[in-house]
Amino acid sequence: xxxxxxxxxxxxxxxxxxxxxxxxxxxxxxxxxxxxxxxxxxxxxxxxxxxxxxxxxxxxxxxxxxxxxxxxxxxxxxxxxxxxxxxxxxxxxxxxxxxxxxxxxxxxxxxxxxxxxxxxxxxxxxxxxxxxxxxxxxxxxxx
Amino acid sequence: xxxxxxxxxxxxxxxxxxxxxxxxxxxxxxxxxxxxxxxxxxxxxxxxxxxxxxxxxxxxxxxxxxxxxxxxxxxxxxxxxxxxxxxxxxxxxxxxxxxxxxxxxxxxxxxxxxxxxxxxxxxxxxxxxxxxxxxxxxxxx
Numbered sequence: 001x002x003x004x005x006x007x008x009x010x011x012x013x014x015x016x017x018x019x020x021x022x023x024x025x026x027x028x029x030x031x032x033x034x035x036x037x038x039x040x041x042x043x044x045x046x047x048x049x050x051x052x053x054x055x056x057x058x059x060x061x062x063x064x065x066x067x068x069x070x071x072x073x074x075x076x077x078x079x080x081x082x083x084x085x086x087x088x089x090x091x092x093x094x095x096x097x098x099x100x101x102x103x104x105x106x107x108x109x110x111x112x113x114x115x116x117x118x119x120x121x122x123x124x125x126x127x128x129x130x131x132x133x134x135x136x137x138x139x140x141x142x143x
Numbered sequence: 144x145x146x147x148x149x150x151x152x153x154x155x156x157x158x159x160x161x162x163x164x165x166x167x168x169x170x171x172x173x174x175x176x177x178x179x180x181x182x183x184x185x186x187x188x189x190x191x192x193x194x195x196x197x198x199x200x201x202x203x204x205x206x207x208x209x210x211x212x213x214x215x216x217x218x219x220x221x222x223x224x225x226x227x228x229x230x231x232x233x234x235x236x237x238x239x240x241x242x243x244x245x246x247x248x249x250x251x252x253x254x255x256x257x258x259x260x261x262x263x264x265x266x267x268x269x270x271x272x273x274x275x276x277x278x279x280x281x282x283x284x
Contacts, residue, residue, distance in 0.1 A: 006193045010200025012161035018205040020154025026218040032274045041151040048155025053253035056163035068170035086240025087262040091269025093232030100244045102175035109206035114219040118230045125234020
């Protein structure tokens with residue numbers, strides 16, 4: 001059942017990205033471009049997604065998950081160096097191409113060679129990430 | 144153009160519903176970079192099927208949707224240097240930060256997670272500055 005839920009969740013996620021226009025890089029870059037013809041759509045997508053999820057978090061307080069033993073425990077609340085550096089690097093890539101991981105997969109079938117090249121580069125970046133993390137940790141202990 | 148925000152709100156609601164179902168049924172966080180990353184580097188071996196099926200749905204549903212709509216535009220740049228650089232940055236950055244727009248943005252902000260809010264602040268400011276520099280100053284994108 002967990003596997004069926006996963007497929008349904010992925011399908012809804014993908015349809016939501018398609019309907020909202022987030023698979024169109026112009027809309028993402030248009031939202032980030034406050035000095036150009038600013039496109040407010042992304043703010044509505046974020047708002048629309050956060051509302052049902054906020055309700056879901058409230059529901060986790062009084063019950064157990066349907067197909068699991070317990071809900072995930074929230075990570076330690078510290079704001080680490082990796083969170084800040086990683087988010088900044090991610091934002092730079094997001095701005096350059098107008099794609100983040102979810103929409104990159106969702107638009108893979110109609111994104112042409114460019115879409116495929118982005119996903120392959122992203123996968124390569126994910127494989128490099130642990131090495132970057134080690135280097136950053138070494139630099140931090142050395143200083 | 145005027146109705147785009149309605150599509151945004153409806154599409155966003157469906158994304159939020161998907162994240163809510165994943166949490167309430169499977170007790171999992173719907174973070175795209177974490178789910179993909181676990182498949183790419185092998186760290187998600189124990190729940191490989193669950194991850195792979197989510198990604199399959201994420202790929203197939205919009206593929207059919209776009210087919211029915213008669214195609215959908217991505218307007219991705221034709222500059223492969225930019226594409227590769229952007230992909231590498233997104234891959235490294237999301238794994239280093241342990242999350243992206245869906246994990247930190249949708250799932251984190253909705254439970255008022257400080258990490259989610261800080262991460263989202265940084266990637267939005269970095270993204271905005273990147274667009275200003277590379278579009279308006281350098282004219283690359």
